[in-house]
Amino acid sequence: MKRSEFIRQLSSAFIAFHIPVAFGKLPRTFNKKFKIGLIADLHQDIMHDGQNRLEVFLKSVEAERPDAIMQLGDFAYPSEKNQHIINRFNQAHANALHVIGNHDTDNGHTKEACIRVWGMPARYYTKTLNGIKLIVLDGNDKGSPTHKGGYPAFIGAEQANWLKSELEKTEDPVVIISHQPLAGPAAIDNAKEIQDILSPAASKILLAINGHTHIDTAVTLGGITYVHINSASYFWAGKKYKHNSYAEAVHKDHPWIAYTFPYQTSLFTFLEVDPMTSSIKILGKKSHWQGDSPASLGYKENNLTVGNEVIPRITARNIHKQTAKIPS
Secondary structure, eight states, X not given: XXXXXXXXXXXXXXXXXXXXXXXXXXXXXXXXXXXXXXXXXXXTTTOTTHHXXXXXXXXXXXXXXXXXXXXXXXXXXXXXXXXXXXXHHHTTOSSEEEOOOGGGGOTTOOHHHHHXXXXXXXXXXXXXXXXXXXXXXXXXXXXXXXXXSSSOOBOOHHHHHHHHHHHHHXXXXXXXXXXXXXXXXXXXXXXXXXXXXXXXXXXXXXXXXXXXXXXXXXXXXXXXXXXXXXXXXXXXOOGGGOOOOSOHHHHHHOGGGGGXXXXXXXXXXXXXXXXXXXXXXXXXXXXOBSSSOXXXXXXXXXXXXXXXXXXXXEOOEEEEOBOOOOOO
């Protein structure tokens, strides 16, 4: 896809969030644009067309030429069956980065397998590119004292202490990345604890991003904006709203799709940070519902609003910063 074609698909509305980062006070290492391609919740093992959705993203990667690409979890089981799609992602860019989602360890798969098969340095890690430090977290820790069943959504003490140390010692601007949200709907069990670690470093943190929720929203707390990146594939419907969106043969081979509201086309985005214009942009992308929409089936769950958070869209967000020149 050509850049001009991609731009025409961007959402026209930009939503501004003000975060207290004075770009001019950041270190000289941050002196050039940074761009990363982001795709979340592909769910190759649920969708019949996961590889096609990934290919659309990778074509835009070729046009946009980002400094890195990242999948934000719930990508593809680390199995021999999925090796082709894992290789396709990893070979598409020299900096192909991964986040472990809660569903990536379904069906007996493990975090260790994700690390090995996907080619991750560790289950949580840092990566510095163009003077920006990416801090990638694993929100799948066990041991939450308030766990009420289902998948773990927690960051344990070892990882929390590591996060605090990384924030204290770095002089680089930071982007916090996780699968499960650290704020907003469906946040991890100890969200307040992690927010209390992040907020004192708000002057260093550009924003935090997550997947997992399959919604389009953002919330600002403690001087940090937390952006939920929508799924590449669908919004989860659940048993109550089970329905067919594709031909019977598709649903026979991929029965879990009936529990979703699929998007007609792949959703993904590019995060751009420019120190010279003191701006952060999340590029928008729109799709449409495949088959019945949540509104047509009367979806009302989890305090989410159809047409607001529940929407086949990634909203374009233009985060303006204090204008200041990088020191010479």
